[in-house]
Structure formats: C-alpha cells, structure tokens
Amino acid sequence: MTETNETVDLWSEIITEPIRTPLTILKEQATFLEKKTNGILTGEIRSDIKGGSFTHYFYVKAPSLSYSYLLFAVDHLFALFPANISKFDDSESYISSIPDIKDEERFLNELKGILQSPRTEKVVRALLAQSTGV
C-alpha cells in the first residue's frame, strides 16, 4: 500500500453564475416603484433569518409621511425555492398565503398578481395622494 501526501479536491464543480434570489427580485420591484413615482414612494425590504428560514417583508414606504405599509412577505429556506408569499391586512395581520412556489418563473407570476392587484393599486394611490397633498 502506497501513501500519498497530495491533496485532492473532492468537490464537484461549483457554479458561480449569479442566481436571481427572491430578494434580488424584490429589490428590482422596489426600484421600479421608485422610478414610477419619482421617489415619492419607495420599496423597503426588511429581512429576517430565523431557524434556517429567510423572510423578506416588502413595504411600500412614503418617506415624506414617515409611513410604511406592509404589502406582503416572502419566505424560503436556504435553497431559495420553493418559496411562500404571505399576505396581510391593513393592520399587518396575516390573512392568507400562496404556498410552495416552485421556481423563479412562478414567483414572478405570483408577484405580478400582487403588484397589479386592486389592493396594491389602492395603497399606492392613497399614499401618493397623501404624500403630495400634505
């Protein structure tokens, strides 16, 4: 039996291509909101990591009013997908969720549904009106 001192790389090839995480997508949508409103409204993402679960709360913020409205939250484990989206009412109480979103494409689809919903439109319009009308 021969002994060798050579070190061996046992890892498989690690792909370093950037992955669009749910957080990246949320940040992109925050920027779109800011551009559409000239910065009168901003998107604020507050993240939390607990027990291996990553949760990102998406707020629509009106800086001139010092007010933030919780629109929804996304949570996932380290593997990014599947992800879940939680919805809240006006007093930030949990209402319902969209569970088990398997990939980026479906996530974008669900997000589109929320961002284009009558409720989001109502929130954005109300905050814009109050921000510019004070």
Add this chain to the structure above:
Amino acid sequence: MINFLFWNVYKKPIESLITELALEHNADVIMLAEYVENPTRLLQVINENEFLYFLNESFCDKIRVYSKYRDDIFPKFSESSRYTIRHLKLPGLDDILLAVAHFPTKTNWRDGSQEVEGEELAKFVRNAENEVGHSRTVLVGDLNMNPFEAGMVKTTGLHAVMSRQIAQKGSRTVQGRDYPFFYNPMWNFFGDFSAFSAGTHYYRSSEHVAHFWNMYDQVLVRPELLNIFSMENLKIIDSVGGKSLLNENGLPNANFASDHLPIFFGLNL
C-alpha cells in the same frame, strides 16, 4: 468622492434651480434649510429625467435631506426640531455621522440664546458620537452665527477652530476637562481675498456694529475626518448653470433665489 450640498433656500419654491445646482455639482447629498414646500415637490422635479435622489425620512422639518442613498445605509440617527444627525454607512467604507442644523435667526434670538443653542447642539453631537463609538462627524448648516461668535468657538459650544493644525490636536483641556475640536474651514473665506463671495449671507444693519457679510452657512469637520476632507472642493457657490445667484451689487439675490448662498464640499471616503 462623496459630494455634499447645503442651501438655505429662503422659503422659495426654486426646485428647478436646486435641481440644476445638484446635477451641475454631482451632489450625492442635498441638505436644505427653509424648504417649506411639500418635500415631494423637489423629488418630482429632480427625478423627472432620471431617478437619482431619495427623500431621506426625517421628523426634523426644518431640514430636508435628499440623497442618492436609501435610508437603510443612510438612516436618521437622532433628531430634534432644528437638527438632524444621520449615519452614513456606505458598504466597504468607514461610516460617518452627518449632522445638519438650522439655528433660529438673529432677528428672533439674541446672541446669548444662540450661544446656548450652540452648547446644546454640541452636546447632541457628542451624545451621538458616544453612542456610535467614533467621532467621524461632519456638521453642516445655517448656524446663524459667524465662525468667531462664542457659540461657535467656546469649549462648551461647538469649539470650532480656524486652524487645521490646531484641530488636528483632537481636543483641548481646560480646567482638567477635555473638549473635542471641530475644524471650521469657513474662516478661510472671509473678505475680499477669498475666491468666492465675502460670506454666505449679507445683511446691512442700521446698528453701529455691522459685519455686512456673514458666514452663517458653515461646514465643521472633526479631526478624525481632516485627512479625507477635500479643501479644494469646498466652495461658496454664486452661480448655477451660468445664472448668477447675486444681484447687480454682488449680493445674494433673494428675488431670484435666496438670501443665502449654497455651500458645497466633498469627502474622500
């Protein structure tokens, strides 16, 4: 280089001028005093062609801060009705405190009261520095005091000195107590030998003592930031896009813009 612009806009709705000024000087942080319009009004003008600036959230309505930075990296740290301290935490760079103040005018407040306010602001800044654990602080604003007034120079006031060499010593001990220095570069700009206007504000008093030009708009720098404070970039601005901010007598044109001139400075963070 991070560029900072401060201007007391004299309650004038001069959003286009502010925009032109900010873009011309590539300001990263814009601080306004006496901007009484709805703060979203400037956003609509300044971001019209390209989204560049956020309105940074604040409860201090005497000062408005707009910047290229989101609140999460440039949050408010502590505030009162007349001053706000923000904590600039740019990724990979040393964090700094930015204090912005607008003091009551001499019309409403006597020298003694302004002096006390200087002491209060100095305490406010020192408390923030103790809390954050360093003194990398810049203080800017319309202090409504000249650099030579007691509230600006005395130990318990802002303790702002005219010489970089003195400020570099860090602090001064008087009667066994230590008082940290600020460096006040605005001393360099008094009078006709300055490359800029002889002050930032002009008032011709009918009293026996009159300075005519005042340097109410100032930037003060703690010794810890002296090596990154760009003296070459510090200026009193007297024109925007080729338009003069001065009248035919060379004084701030309050009809066109403001009775104060803007100041501009940079930090090599």
